[in-house]
Amino acid sequence: MTKQSMFQRIMSYLLGTNKKIFQEVHIDQEVVDEMLQIAQEAYPNEFVALLQGKTREGVLHIEGLIFLPGETSNQGAVMKIFMMPLVDDVAGSVHSHPGYSASPSNADLFFFSKNGLFHLIISQPYDENSIIAYNSFGEQIDFKIV
Numbered sequence: 848m849t850k851q852s853m854f855q856r857i858m859s860y861l862l863g864t865n866k867k868i869f870q871e872v873h874i875d876q877e878v879v880d881e882m883l884q885i886a887q888e889a890y891p892n893e894f895v896a897l898l899q900g901k902t903r904e905g906v907l908h909i910e911g912l913i914f915l916p917g918e919t920s921n922q923g924a925v926m927k928i929f930m931m932p933l934v935d936d937v938a939g940s941v942h943s944h945p946g947y948s949a950s951p952s953n954a955d956l957f958f959f960s961k962n963g964l965f966h967l968i969i970s971q972p973y974d975e976n977s978i979i980a981y982n983s984f985g986e987q988i989d990f991k992i993v
């Protein structure tokens with residue numbers, strides 16, 4: 848083993864990259880339905896939750912939502928997520944936008960870069976077509992509802 852590969856192994860261990868890399872994202876239909884319903888109920892406020900999921904054989908499978916204390920607010924829900932609980936299968940986050948844009952704000956992009964690998968923004972009218980997924984770089988990525 849060369850020094851470089853040892854270094855890379857340590858880094859990938861520390862960053863958790865060896866267990867978290869995925870090529871595809873699947874989200875349970877039930878989770879999608881729940882997110883859409885909560886987004887509608889929270890309007891005109893934002894709601895925010897964490898996404899619970901695991902990566903198996905290159906597929907990140909989102910299986911549940913984890914709610915944070917503090918409920919909804921009209922002051923940028925994303926800030927509250929800094930109270931992120933230490934749950935080891937947190938894959939990322941979801942939050943809603945009042946309005947028809949699911950583009951990440953500067954605060955969203957900063958948050959994405961620091962927390963998790965997969966993030967959803969739901970805009971009005973809060974249907975399946977208004978869910979946009981992003982990676983930690985704020986780049987739009989595909990997902991499949993299963």
Ligand SMILES: [Zn+2]
Pocket residue numbers: 925942943944951952955968
């Ligand atoms: Zn946002």
